[in-house]
Amino acid sequence: LPLYKGLRVHGYWTVDETKMSKSLGNVIKPLELKDKYGLAPFRYFLLREMHFGLDANFSEEAFVNRLNSDLANDLGNLFSRVLTMTNKYFAGKVPSAGKLEAEDEAVIGIGLESIANFQNLFARFQFARALESLWEFVRYLNKYIDQTAPWQLAKEKQEERLATVIYLLLEGLRKIALHLWPVMPSVSVEMLKQLGVDFEVQKVDLLAESKEWGKLEAGLKVAKKSNLFPRQEIKLEQNKEAASSASLKEKKEYVSFEDFKKLDLRVGKILSATRVEKSDKLLKLEVDLGEDKPRQIIAGIAPYFSPAELMGKEVIVVSNLKPRKIFGQLSEGMVLAANDGQSFALLTVSKEVKEGTKIS
Template sequence: MNPFFISTPIYYVNAKPHLGHAYTTIVADSVNRIHKLQNKPTFFLTGTDEHGDKIVEAAAKNNQTPEEYVDRISALFRETWPGLEIQPDRFIRTTDPKHKKCVQDILQKVYDNGDIYFGEYGGHYCFGCERFYTDKELKDGLCPDHLEKPKFIQEKNYFFRMKKYLEPLREHIQNNPDFIRPERYRNEVLGMLGEELSDLCISRPKTRLTWGIELPFDQDYVTYVWFDALINYVSALDWPDGDDFKNYWSGAHHLVAKDILKPHAVFWPTMLMSAGIPLYKSLRVHGYWTIRETKMSKSLGNVVEPMAMKEKYGLSAFRYFLLREMQFGLDASFSEEALVGRLNADLANDLGNLTNRVLAMTHKYFKGQVPEAVEPDSRDRETMDLGVECFGDYVRLFENFEFAKALSRLWVFVSHLNKYVDQSAPWALFKEKETVRLQTVMYVLLEGLRKIALHLWPVMPGASEQIMEQLGQPFDLQVADLGAETSHWQGLVPGTLVARKSNLFPRVDLDQGAEKDLKDSQQGEQAREPEVSFEDFQRLKLVTGRVVKADKVKGADKLYLLLVDIGEDRPRQIVAGLADFYSPQDLENRQVVVLANLAPKKIRGVKSRGMVLAVRHGREMALLKADPETLPGNKVS
């Protein structure tokens, strides 16, 4: 079977682990687990990046040597992951001797190829980013990330002939649409390659920096931190002759946040080309977690600590929320009230209540033993068929890093099983002594729960394993096989004893501090916003729709002309300012919500009849939509 290799970025040790680190690493762990469940050979890599100016600065502030400082912070990362049920196969440090040797071997290989030269360069150097900026890249003379004026430095350094490989890289990206995903980031990288990129400065003189890996061909210089750090993805696999490199590199997927897109999508593949190493399979890019629409920042005091959230609300709820709430690729807003909302609605009410009811009924009607499904009828087969369909969609979407959609699809079946309980009414069947029918209904419910628990193992391993144990079937990765789950509904052996009850997801009330924050926020909004009556709201015709086609509006860079099916005889023509956020291909066949009775208006000479509704996530945009099964033309109320 095809191997699967997933890597997180190696985290820079100038700060302790926070929500952003936790999200990326939980995503990697979850994707790794879904492949494990399909019996694929997998390798999951994470670690810490430990060289550079910022480390020396941070160590000095803490009255430590760089070695002491990186040992302490790296240990924080290593010790945090098991507490979040994260199980990497390898934790790498760029101070590892084997990594240092690999970096020097690759530098020598690139140098011997004639792709490294010595030259003089003057540029605007940001110590926070540890990189040079051109005049064009600065914003009002400031670093775009740190909003500080960089220092102009003129010095002699070594340079990598990156420009030599930019055209081959562009061709590879164009010929391999899945090389960078989501598509918006692929387009962003192609845009970068259309600019005049220069060769890459890959050294720092020891007169300015000593905390780094020496160049093998000049001991007066150390390696630029990015050239050092990126090589971890192959040094961890024991490039070039290690079995792990031979077995896993062909299935390599890198997972990164959007702020480090350029090093991974431009620097790294050109380095690989020069070194004669095959390119990775794909780069998967996610957005930021914001706090009340503001990016997390130590200076603002809004950094979320993952272990605190785990202790407060439980690990399963925390992992589930992160994967369910963020549409991969877009920014998402983190709040405790949103986490509690997901916990209470999805986990406590939907899944937790369903599990507890089914276990209790099994004890009441069958002394706690799994009955036999004797005569499934059309209602049971409809339920089983829907389950198989939802499970198949869930795996496909999960493998494609569409975690929110995957969980939404799985919850279609969770919701259906709750309805199936009410419609089948086991209590009435028991009262009327319809034993054969009761056996079948209860088996369908118990087996459905087993399948749900198994599929949830990548998202919340601990809770999944507990549900399996409550169903009398302890989790065993050696026998688990998601592929086989789509072909049968017979995983539970009749006669198996199940637990009496389940209370894995107790409801949680917001603490007083969180309630006060929410109340203050609501009061502030009410003070600023005018109120509308219910009659005002009723006059709005909000309907679901589906984008049939999307084209650029001539002469307008930010506008699309959309044709939207809202259940009428012909699609509506709507002009929308979405070109900065979506490609036409991203929009076509996408579900949307439309304000259909907005007065028509000409925009850039094009008549627009309606408005597509969206939500801003920081600098990103997310379209509003309804349940996946909702047809165009349904009214929002």
């Protein structure tokens, strides 16, 4: 065999921003998670969450949130809706597309662009960005359903227009399913099977898939229903309760009052918030702590707050935390928050106080 010309090495997985360690008891057992939630969602999370070459943070809560958000809500729900409408309006057979309108051309343009970006990024080992590009198309198809309102077209007996809309949705799903094969092979094959498509990887023409639209044959029989990614909240809650109960039974570690006094907690006001490039979770905050200049703090709160929501908000900051780099950005403190798995809240004060006020 010829010698390799490059070595691809991924970063480290941390747990709650801390290295995995047997002594800390925070080692993740991937086979247990695979058995609990399924192999396909676990593969998706690993590729979606880690930017290749950088470290990434793992938590079961983040995993389940990603499963529910991306797979159950976005993709699974889309797939189920389209199959249901195909069975309801066209006896479960792929209809033929008619004349295209402007919103249809937009779907095709965005779809082909997303597919081309996915192929380009995946080939360069930028798996997280590749999947985000594909999910832009997934989300756009959901939006397209709301824009075109197939149920209203059926009510008004606009059969040709309805057929065009349903065909575009089915063809979009075919392309998405096909490109998910390297990420979730079993689910990809099952999705294609539900669309009536036989899959042979050797016959896939990736270049054509990124440039051509309309390869799905009319008349194919689709599945009556689909439930690819059931939601997992209840399982997560049970796990948390079990873990909490087990933790209490094992031991409770206390800190001394002297150790607690070492923390310097201050009230700060968020002056600005921007997204950290190439990160779905991190926001870069400028926080006024009553000092000569604002502090820059990197916080993993992007899934819960938009930058606009945070402007002017008073928060509690650990101000004497040793500065460190997160995702290449210097962070000079920590914003405190509470998260019970169902809701997320930033710690604040009950009424407005001066920036830099000490918490005691």
